[in-house]
Amino acid sequence: MFDTHNFSKSLEEDVFDSWLEAGRNSKLGYEYMVVVWLTMEEEFKPIYLERRDQLSELTDISNLTEVVVAAYDLYSESKVTI
Numbered sequence: 001m002f003d004t005h006n007f008s009k010s011l012e013e014d015v016f017d018s019w020l021e022a023g024r025n026s027k028l029g030y031e032y033m034v035v036v037w038l039t040m041e042e043e044f045k046p047i048y049l050e051r052r053d054q055l056s057e058l059t060d061i062s063n064l065t066e067v068v069v070a071a072y073d074l075y076s077e078s079k080v081t082i
Contacts, residue, residue: 002044002069007037011044021045023074033074034058037067044069055082 016035023030030048032055037044039057043077049055053073071080 002037003033006067007044007069010040011035015044020072020074020077022046023048031074032071032080034071035069037069039065039067048074052080055080 001013001016019033019035023033026048028048029050032052033050034047034049034055036047039040047058049058055065058068068082072078073080
């Protein structure tokens with residue numbers, strides 16, 4: 001996933017699926033997962049959010065070391081427009 005020239009490697013689908021499951025199983029009530037690319041570590045990581053309005057806050061603070069790649073609804077697994 002996310003296999004483009006912008007990232008030095010792709011995200012394995014089974015890792016992505018495990019992130020979705022971890023977000024759904026969390027007792028904190030997450031609704032959304034944002035996939036972020038860490039430029040220094042050259043790794044993807046998930047960020048979980050409780051509310052949709054937090055998506056815009058997250059994209060406002062993204063910087064050169066963290067790039068927001070995509071956002072997903074944890075339960076429908078559909079991509080969310082940022």
